[in-house]
Amino acid sequence: MDFHEKAVAGEAEVVSIEPAQRREHLVVVGNGMAGCRAVEELLARDAGRYKVTIFGAEPHVNYNRIMLSPVLAGEKTFEEIVINGHDWYVDNGIELIAGDAVVAIDRMAKTVTAASGRSVAYDKLLLATGSDPFIIPVPGKDLPGVITFRDMKDVDAMLAAAGKGGDAVVIGGGLLGLEAAHGLTLRGMKVTVIHLMNTLMERQLDEAAGWLLKTELERRGQTVLTEANTAEIFGDGKVDGVRLKDGREIPASLVVMAVGIRPCVGLAKEAGLEIGRGIKVDDHMVTSDPNVLAVGECVEHDGNVYGLVAPLWDMCRSLADGLVDRHSGYRGSVASTKLKVSGIDVFSAGDFSGGDGAEDIVLRDASRGVYKRVIVRDDRIVGAVLYGDTADGNWYFDLLKKGEDVSDIRDLLIFGQAFASGGGQADPKAAVAALSDDAEICGCNGVSKGKVVACISAGACSVDAVRATCKASASCGSCTGLVESLLALTLGDEVETGPKTMCKCTSFTHDDVRREVVAQGMRSIPEVMQKLHWSTPDGCSSCRPALNYYLLCALPGDYVDDQQSRFVNERMHANIQKDGTYSVVPRMWGGITNPRELRAIADVVEKYDAPMVKVTGGQRLDIFGIRKEDLPAVWADLNAAGMVSGHAYGKSLRTVKTCVGSEWCRFGTQDSTGLGVKIERMTWGSWMPHKFKIAVSGCPRNCAEATIKDFGVVCVDSGYELHIGGNGGIKVRATDLLCKVATEQQAMDYCAAFIQLYREEARYLERTAPWIERVGVDYVKARLVDDEIGREALTARFLYAQSFSQEDPWAERAAGAERELHTPMGVFRPRPQLAIAAE
Numbered sequence: 001m002d003f004h005e006k007a008v009a010g011e012a013e014v015v016s017i018e019p020a021q022r023r024e025h026l027v028v029v030g031n032g033m034a035g036c037r038a039v040e041e042l043l044a045r046d047a048g049r050y051k052v053t054i055f056g057a058e059p060h061v062n063y064n065r066i067m068l069s070p071v072l073a074g075e076k077t078f079e080e081i082v083i084n085g086h087d088w089y090v091d092n093g094i095e096l097i098a099g100d101a102v103v104a105i106d107r108m109a110k111t112v113t114a115a116s117g118r119s120v121a122y123d124k125l126l127l128a129t130g131s132d133p134f135i136i137p138v139p140g141k142d143l144p145g146v147i148t149f150r151d152m153k154d155v156d157a158m159l160a161a162a163g164k165g166g167d168a169v170v171i172g173g174g175l176l177g178l179e180a181a182h183g184l185t186l187r188g189m190k191v192t193v194i195h196l197m198n199t200l201m202e203r204q205l206d207e208a209a210g211w212l213l214k215t216e217l218e219r220r221g222q223t224v225l226t227e228a229n230t231a232e233i234f235g236d237g238k239v240d241g242v243r244l245k246d247g248r249e250i251p252a253s254l255v256v257m258a259v260g261i262r263p264c265v266g267l268a269k270e271a272g273l274e275i276g277r278g279i280k281v282d283d284h285m286v287t288s289d290p291n292v293l294a295v296g297e298c299v300e301h302d303g304n305v306y307g308l309v310a311p312l313w314d315m316c317r318s319l320a321d322g323l324v325d326r327h328s329g330y331r332g333s334v335a336s337t338k339l340k341v342s343g344i345d346v347f348s349a350g351d352f353s354g355g356d357g358a359e360d361i362v363l364r365d366a367s368r369g370v371y372k373r374v375i376v377r378d379d380r381i382v383g384a385v386l387y388g389d390t391a392d393g394n395w396y397f398d399l400l401k402k403g404e405d406v407s408d409i410r411d412l413l414i415f416g417q418a419f420a421s422g423g424g425q426a427d428p429k430a431a432v433a434a435l436s437d438d439a440e441i442c443g444c445n446g447v448s449k450g451k452v453v454a455c456i457s458a459g460a461c462s463v464d465a466v467r468a469t470c471k472a473s474a475s476c477g478s479c480t481g482l483v484e485s486l487l488a489l490t491l492g493d494e495v496e497t498g499p500k501t502m503c504k505c506t507s508f509t510h511d512d513v514r515r516e517v518v519a520q521g522m523r524s525i526p527e528v529m530q531k532l533h534w535s536t537p538d539g540c541s542s543c544r545p546a547l548n549y550y551l552l553c554a555l556p557g558d559y560v561d562d563q564q565s566r567f568v569n570e571r572m573h574a575n576i577q578k579d580g581t582y583s584v585v586p587r588m589w590g591g592i593t594n595p596r597e598l599r600a601i602a603d604v605v606e607k608y609d610a611p612m613v614k615v616t617g618g619q620r621l622d623i624f625g626i627r628k629e630d631l632p633a634v635w636a637d638l639n640a641a642g643m644v645s646g647h648a649y650g651k652s653l654r655t656v657k658t659c660v661g662s663e664w665c666r667f668g669t670q671d672s673t674g675l676g677v678k679i680e681r682m683t684w685g686s687w688m689p690h691k692f693k694i695a696v697s698g699c700p701r702n703c704a705e706a707t708i709k710d711f712g713v714v715c716v717d718s719g720y721e722l723h724i725g726g727n728g729g730i731k732v733r734a735t736d737l738l739c740k741v742a743t744e745q746q747a748m749d750y751c752a753a754f755i756q757l758y759r760e761e762a763r764y765l766e767r768t769a770p771w772i773e774r775v776g777v778d779y780v781k782a783r784l785v786d787d788e789i790g791r792e793a794l795t796a797r798f799l800y801a802q803s804f805s806q807e808d809p810w811a812e813r814a815a816g817a818e819r820e821l822h823t824p825m826g827v828f829r830p831r832p833q834l835a836i837a838a839e
């Protein structure tokens with residue numbers, strides 16, 4: 001068993017390092033966010049000053065509690081949210097006693113006693129016991145199936161319940177409740193959120209934003225009942241549902257209570273410490289006993305208790321200063337909140353209740369789902385509520401905390417920092433430069449701009465290096481853009497730019513997104529945006545087509561193509577020209593035509609007054625000047641003559657160019673037109689990362705220019721040379737020779753396998769030429785030539801995917817070929833209706 005497994009099994013574990021000499025002993029009760037951060041701050045100031053022992057009631061190392069929501073949602077594993085692993089305790093000589101709660105404090109003897117009976121003496125005691133979830137005292141609250149959302153044990157319980165499916169009720173429409181509801185929905189449960197007030201998250205959001213949030217959650221399939229008061233949780237030996245005061249009953253096999261928290265003060269109270277709403281502390285977090293300190297959610301400072309992490313970081317700094325005899329007292333915190341429910345960006349800070357002298361500056365953009373409200377009083381920001389676009393949250397919060405006079409930028413304030421700092425021009429760099437050193441960059445880990453810059457100056461030259469050193473951007477990732485801007489600002493050209501993010505809506509790269517789509521079995525564009533924390537509600541013109549493509553590729557036959565996520569040419573099956581009319585290129589297989597097709601084209605040209613017909617570089621006829629409203633009729637007329645359009649304009653196979661080959665040419669070695677037709681029929685309709693061109697030349701004179709195509713066949717006396725990765729566009733590139741094969745069938749199978757490898761591995765909008773240069777031709781050869789089994793599987797996957805396009809890809813395979821492919825990965829055959837139709 002490793003440490004985590006033992007911890008989960010509930011075995012208390014002690015990590016112990018014997019001290020070399022007697023030092024003051026600091027005992028920490030609570031191995032959570034504040035307790036461990038306080039120790040980190042102390043170590044940073046004077047690592048040798050105290051011997052440290054930490055007791056934790058939970059059987060785990062120190063983890064990031066705010067990331068429990070992503071764990072519930074399946075976006076992170078427990079290992080990924082650990083803040084300080086086993087090594088941290090060992091390396092810093094800290095004794096961790098996990099899974100053993102402290103049950104008594106003897107302040108006279110200066111000892112603590114744990115549930116196991118273990119007793120430890122202290123010189124200084126730090127209480128960091130956090131909060132207890134509040135349980136509403138209704139009948140049925142103790143039934144099995146009623147749980148809270150506070151720690152890993154609760155997440156495990158929810159996951160076990162969700163594994164059985166069914167209905168869940170979440171009581172409480174605040175931050176925690178909504179994150180629980182989101183996670184359970186993603187885990188397949190039918191979730192109803194019950195909220196007492198008339199809008200969700202009413203403590204953080206104004207009515208307008210609360211309403212937008214409710215609408216979005218309902219759109220995602222959750223039922224949200226506001227002004228709903230729980231009367232009873234009913235069930236026979238286990239939860240069966242919730243009854244509301246108005247008599248409504250909601251069935252549920254799981255009820256999550258997320259109605260609030262209370263500082264966990266029982267231990268301190270028993271020990272006789274002064275208690276108000278929390279454990280009372282002074283500006284150095286010292287309780288009524290000078291040898292006992294307290295920090296985190298369990299404390300009350302200056303009449304305030306806190307339920308968010310940001311204030312804890314401030315408290316921990318002051319506490320550590322006090323422990324090493326420095327004097328920077330804690331003065332209280334203003335907190336801001338972000339909802340981590342993926343794809344729904346919500347931010348709020350300060351006071352948004354309005355009132356006398358408060359002016360509201362509001363921006364509403366309903367079509368983008370954006371709502372921003374900044375509340376200004378006496379030329380200073382006192383509150384901000386952002387929905388849909390929270391990029392400027394930290395900036396507003398910084399101005400708010402500093403009480404800066406915003407009268408000079410008032411007109412631009414609502415458009416965000418990039419505009420305000422750039423004097424009306426969007427200038428993201430200027431925006432980050434304008435942030436003060438103590439402006440918060442990473443809310444999850446409490447990292448300021450100054451800290452990030454210091455860490456970059458000390459040698460962290462990439463986002464990963466920053467994450468590893470100061471933890472900024474290491475949790476939810478929403479501040480990655482800010483960290484990147486700081487890298488660019490601090491290092492200029494020396495920034496190690498990793499792979500580019502897909503677009504401004506996400507901090508993930510194309511490869512990350514693609515990997516996650518497959519790994520997490522995502523099935524729709526909204527699901528990807530939701531699970532991967534898209535920063536915009538509906539994505540943009542860069543990411544939507546890419547996501548549509550990745551899903552199409554991952555789920556052939558299953559995923560329904562999202563036409564709205566396609567470029568206009570693909571939607572219209574025609575090419576838009578500069579005067580707004582369209583050009584139409586009917587497909588002519590292999591570049592061969594006949595009188596019937598030519599007549600149909602001529603008829604269309606006359607009937608729709610097309611001003612020009614042009615032979616294309618790909619050997620097809622292009623009819624120019626078709627009005628948009630005539631396009632459906634044009635296609636109908638051409639289809640009547642057996643001509644299809646299909647993907648001639650899209651990110652897909654364009655044409656297969658051929659020369660006349662052995663049938664007519666004196667030099668022709670093989671039937672290049674025949675092979676071209678077969679390849680075109682096999683491959684048309686296959687969506688790809690970018691446009692894809694093929695050519696088949698009948699002899700090495702190469703009249704079809706096969707060596708500047710994505711896939712080219714050059715026929716030779718002894719067979720077929722297969723070429724890949726050519727391009728005749730702006731950046732001309734000659735193909736690489738893949739291999740030589742003996743038969744037409746082999747040429748077709750290699751072609752299918754090559755296209756499938758490209759479809760599965762190239763990034764959206766990456767042509768084959770740059771893809772091959774990126775991965776190397778040796779890699780492609782290894783996959784297609786050396787790995788015979790892998791190649792057959794690729795061919796099979798291509799043909800399988802193709803069976804969902806308009807054509808039956810088997811139709812043109814060699815006569816007598818079986819209509820199924822047996823591969824080590826299974827038997828592939830066309831979708832059933834095609835097979836039946838063919839019989």
Ligand SMILES: Cc1cc2nc3c(=O)[nH]c(=O)nc-3n(C[C@H](O)[C@H](O)[C@H](O)COP(=O)(O)OP(=O)(O)OC[C@H]3O[C@@H](n4cnc5c(N)ncnc54)[C@H](O)[C@@H]3O)c2cc1C
Pocket residue numbers: 029030031032033034035055056057058065066067068069100101102103128129130131149150151176179264267295296297298306307308309310312338340
């Ligand atoms: C699901 C979830 C999502 C959240 N999301 C956000 C967010 O997005 N933003 C934000 O700002 N805040 C968020 N929070 C709140 C944030 O996690 C807390 O503010 C923070 O964890 C408080 O830190 P703490 O150390 O005071 O308490 P905790 O992190 O709860 O640590 C207290 C620890 O003390 C232990 N303990 C208690 N009594 C004893 C005892 N007698 N002996 C030994 N150990 C004991 C507890 O088991 C616990 O491990 C979220 C909280 C949850 C539960």
